[in-house]
Amino acid sequence: MGIEIDNGNHLVFSANENFLDFCKDIDSKRTLKVFPPCFGFFDLKEKKKWDLSLENSLFKILFSQKKALIPGSKIFDYFSFLKFLITNNNKSVYELVGKSGIYNTFWEPLTIGVMNTSPKEASAKVLSNVLKKTFFKGKKFCNILQPSLNWEQTLIKPSSEFIKKKGNQIQFNSLLKEIEIKNDMVTNLIFNHKKINIGDNEKVILCIPPTNLNKLLPEIVLPKDYNTILNIHFKIKKNILSKFKQPIFGLINSISDWVFIKHNHISVTVSNANSMNSIDSDKIAKNVWEEICLYLGEKIEFLKFQVVREKKATYHQSTKNLKLIKNLKKIPNNILLAGDWTQYNLPCTIEASILSGKKAIEYLNN
Numbered sequence: 001m002g003i004e005i006d007n008g009n010h011l012v013f014s015a016n017e018n019f020l021d022f023c024k025d026i027d028s029k030r031t032l033k034v035f036p037p038c039f040g041f042f043d044l045k046e047k048k049k050w051d052l053s054l055e056n057s058l059f060k061i062l063f064s065q066k067k068a069l070i071p072g073s074k075i076f077d078y079f080s081f082l083k084f085l086i087t088n089n090n091k092s093v094y095e096l097v098g099k100s101g102i103y104n105t106f107w108e109p110l111t112i113g114v115m116n117t118s119p120k121e122a123s124a125k126v127l128s129n130v131l132k133k134t135f136f137k138g139k140k141f142c143n144i145l146q147p148s149l150n151w152e153q154t155l156i157k158p159s160s161e162f163i164k165k166k167g168n169q170i171q172f173n174s175l176l177k178e179i180e181i182k183n184d185m186v187t188n189l190i191f192n193h194k195k196i197n198i199g200d201n202e203k204v205i206l207c208i209p210p211t212n213l214n215k216l217l218p219e220i221v222l223p224k225d226y227n228t229i230l231n232i233h234f235k236i237k238k239n240i241l242s243k244f245k246q247p248i249f250g251l252i253n254s255i256s257d258w259v260f261i262k263h264n265h266i267s268v269t270v271s272n273a274n275s276m277n278s279i280d281s282d283k284i285a286k287n288v289w290e291e292i293c294l295y296l297g298e299k300i301e302f303l304k305f306q307v308v309r310e311k312k313a314t315y316h317q318s319t320k321n322l323k324l325i326k327n328l329k330k331i332p333n334n335i336l337l338a339g340d341w342t343q344y345n346l347p348c349t350i351e352a353s354i355l356s357g358k359k360a361i362e363y364l365n366n
């Protein structure tokens with residue numbers, strides 16, 4: 001397309017303290033753009049637009065701002081929030097709030113956006129943990145963070161520079177092919193072009209997604225199902241950007257989940273998108289663009305598009321898979337597993353991956 005794009009849109013809430021600490025450490029906080037906690041929505045079927053503002057506490061929204069409610073909803077519907085205060089590990093989001101009057105307009109898009117998993121299977125406990133850190137705590141924790149330019153400038157480049165400045169190296173194109181184990185201890189790591197011997201007192205941190213990890217440690221029972229996140233990036237004429245009054249909005253009864261208006265392009269996210277893995281990219285772009293035109297209420301054109309399918313964006317964050325990860329067995333004694341998926345109390349996010357990194361450092365220091 002001739003412009004730099006991220007593979008996905010990666011929205012981060014200001015509640016994500018490990019992410020913010022990390023940005024501070026690598027000196028990239030200034031590259032973050034902070035949006036107030038207000039989500040615009042458009043229901044394509046009902047042709048209705050509304051804003052869901054978290055500027056006020058949930059309590060205030062319910063009892064003093066009836067206008068702020070989601071169209072068609074009643075105050076009673078919002079009591080579904082309370083169910084997340086006491087949920088257990090066995091319930092899906094649908095089992096908890098599937099009957100709520102704001103299921104289609106709120107719980108479903110929220111769950112898919114946060115967990116990349118259908119609410120029919122997504123763990124209510126994980127969503128509850130997110131709500132307790134964000135919506136339940138107030139607006140300070142619900143601001144939306146996005147990179148001013150892109151994630152390369154906010155995370156990748158500054159963290160690579162940080163690593164180098166500390167005298168360490170990143171070795172690209174080093175694929176771990178085999179792990180040698182003796183008496184439940186890793187003894188050798190065999191890469192595509194070298195072998196590293198692991199001494200008796202040394203430890204290994206493996207930050208590899210479950211799918212590849214299982215090729216190296218086949219004994220461990222890990223989740224096998226993954227969900228796609230699909231992004232369609234549209235290059236457009238710059239004057240079109242000013243037509244959009246909100247930088248991020250959600251679509252309901254649509255293919256598109258979230259639309260992000262970037263400084264030089266428009267990017268649309270479709271989560272939980274396995275059903276679109278084999279659909280032609282031209283067809284997806286055409287249909288999604290029609291949805292954007294419907295939102296604007298006028299026919300506009302795009303110049304070019306690029307569809308990016310991340311077929312293994314996250315594992316299927318169901319109650320069943322969560323239990324698997326919580327009770328992992330047969331891990332060699334001198335290995336710590338890291339990566340977003342290991343933090344089973346949180347969704348697979350940047351926050352979870354950074355938290356797992358922090359825990360890995362604690363493991364090394366003990």
Ligand SMILES: Cc1cc2nc3c(=O)[nH]c(=O)nc-3n(C[C@H](O)[C@H](O)[C@H](O)COP(=O)(O)OP(=O)(O)OC[C@H]3O[C@@H](n4cnc5c(N)ncnc54)[C@H](O)[C@@H]3O)c2cc1C
Nearest residue numbers: 008010011175176208212229310313339340348349350353
């Ligand atoms: C399209 C998309 C949208 C997303 N949206 C959001 C969002 O809005 N907000 C949010 O917070 N998060 C979002 N995420 C999730 C976020 O990107 C991940 O949680 C995070 O990047 C995970 O980081 P990680 O380091 O744990 O794992 P990864 O980034 O998966 O890193 C694992 C690394 O291991 C390497 N590897 C695998 N096998 C081997 C091997 N055998 N030898 C050597 N190396 C190996 C891989 O090449 C990879 O570099 C999104 C993800 C995608 C794909």
